[in-house]
Amino acid sequence: MLFRMSADIGIDLGTATVLVFSKNKGIVLKEPSVVAIDKSEKGNDRVLKVGEEARQMIGRTPGNIVAIRPLRDGVISDYDITEKMLKYFINKACGKRRWIAPKVAICIPCEATAVERKAVEDAAKNAGAKRVELIEEPIAAAIGAGLDITKASGNMIIDIGGGTTDIAVISLGGMVVRQSIKVAGDEFDETIIKYIRKKHKVMIGERTAEELKIKIGCVFNADPEKTLEVRGRDLLNGLPTNIVVNAAEMQEALKEAVYTIAESTHSVLEKTPPELASDIAEKGIVMTGGGALLEGLDKLIEQYTNVPVYVAEDSISCVAYGTGKVLDYIFED
């Protein structure tokens, strides 16, 4: 007897990370959204590495090789490379079951345009998906965080990824108020680079900025005793140099970006109908995504909005879990 194994998968196609959820197995893949391309043959770009191995190459490639992040601000910026990356991840996630074309549920930012949605759908189909369904990130994040969004009751989600922060109030399975802003993890890294260049006259790379953010980044009551030594290029003499950066400097560097998120949250709350706002005041706001792990961000938003804020468990994986949880529902034949 031949058993037809389900090959349905949910994909969190993120600016920073791609996660794949496979039915019955859970999360089977989690890799950076990076592709290394060999450009030595004109008109015939060759994919060298995808995911973690490609990420290791960022800022370290010779002239003919480029490490590309094909998504920017939560949407596709390089269509061909995104398609190749998706094909690689789908094959890797489906493994030996690859002979069955998978049905794929894939996430998009809540304010993605029709063109941006179509690009994601086409890329997934060309990468080998039999059917593609798009799910808005805040909905998937809320489901993945374990919120019951089916009832007539307000739930508020702030999903802070690499490229976008999606803020939404959800009730009866739909978004009542929403806002997507292009201020998230990548922007935090860029502001850290700018701050270090101005304050220390040292140029640091993207990966070093991310390391500072993750290890000592703090945006509320930062401890100046918490420090990290990093390496960069001295802008005055052009030579490599080491500098010691403290958490209070991180708070200063990140101030503007995090206040933009707090302000947007405030404005979504202002637009929320009073009954739902009162549910949210009682239940609190839930933060998901990798950016939600920035130390003190929950406290800062709590102080700004006067509503309790909680960081979801395994916040980076919430969108992928949510996508996985709705697979049965959206692909019911």
Ligand SMILES: Nc1ncnc2c1ncn2[C@@H]1O[C@H](COP(=O)(O)OP(=O)(O)OP(=O)(O)O)[C@@H](O)[C@H]1O
């Ligand atoms: N402990 C941490 N503290 C602060 N930031 C973190 C931490 N861990 C991860 N991040 C940041 O989270 C971001 C990635 O989050 P996530 O994987 O949720 O984004 P994404 O889904 O790829 O992006 P998007 O949803 O915008 O397309 C990166 O900017 C990363 O630096």
